[in-house]
Amino acid sequence: MAELLVVRHAQASFGAENYDQLSELGHRQSVIAGETLRRMGWVPDRLVTGTLARQKQTLQSMGFKEEPDEHPGWNEYDFHDLLRVRFGGTIPGPVQNDRKTHFRTLRDTLRDWQAGGVVGARETWAAFKSRVEAAKVFATGTEAKRVLVISSGGAIGQLVAASLDAPPEQMIALNLQVKNTSMTRFIFTPRAFFLHEFNATPHFAPPEHAALLTYS
Structure with missing residues (x-):
């Protein structure tokens, strides 16, 4: 079985004219998220992002410099x-x-x-659901065993809700819980896809990093 680790982008620039840029805090969040993955020995063999700047900046600040594959289905609504x-x-x-x-x-x-x-x-709700499903197929249609995706809260919420066959409103509750740089893990095979871990933030567990946690 292979792993799909979907990380929400770090803190963007809420209230700014250009929201689609990481804040200074967002870059710090990304750095420690990347460091934590490497300390855990979790090294991806495929990188994927949407097309948004905040997603790409998160990946870069995490310390993964290889050019990622892109799929717009990982973008936020x-x-x-x-x-x-x-x-x-x-x-x-x-x-x-x-x-x-x-x-x-x-x-x-x-x-x-x-x-x-x-x-x-x-974009309609139906179109959003369809593109998130297409992004999942794109990310998991691979021989890679560890796929790292940088996405956004809405896409993550919908991916989790779909994997649990949850009603649409549950996607909203999941979406609004997703923390910046949180890690949601799925296990997949050619015939199966299931949730293993949701919204984990091991990198914010040390007391010196707790104040870095944000939701937007």
Whole structure:
């Protein structure tokens, strides 16, 4: 059996004009995540990312310099687009800049999206599910025994929910739990795919690293 280790990107630039860049803290999170994997003796023989800058920067700061394979199915759903559509084109300031308001509103928006609402968004819920499944097939269609993927919270939440045959709303709960640089592990064969570990952060267990844990 082979392992698929899916790591959520490190902290991005919440509230900034360009969200798709790691913060300084995000780079620090990535460094210690990579160091922890190497201390554990877990060395990947295939690297995969989506196409987002924050995913690629996470992989680089983790210390893996080889050029990764790419699949856009590992990208996050476009939450900015979903929120813009919900609010008629302009995201209110508190939703954009206040974390509690943002995530409460995002949760409600995702429920509506899953139910067929947020009409006019660039991507439907069905299309999102399909591309995450395609990304899984792409990553696991390999002779590699240890595949490291850098992805995003929504894609990870959907991958876990699908592997458990959970209802759509469970994806939202999983998505909003996923910590920056957390590690979610799956076991796979040509005929099987199952969850082994969810949202683990061994690199934040030492007291000197505990304050580095973030969710966005």
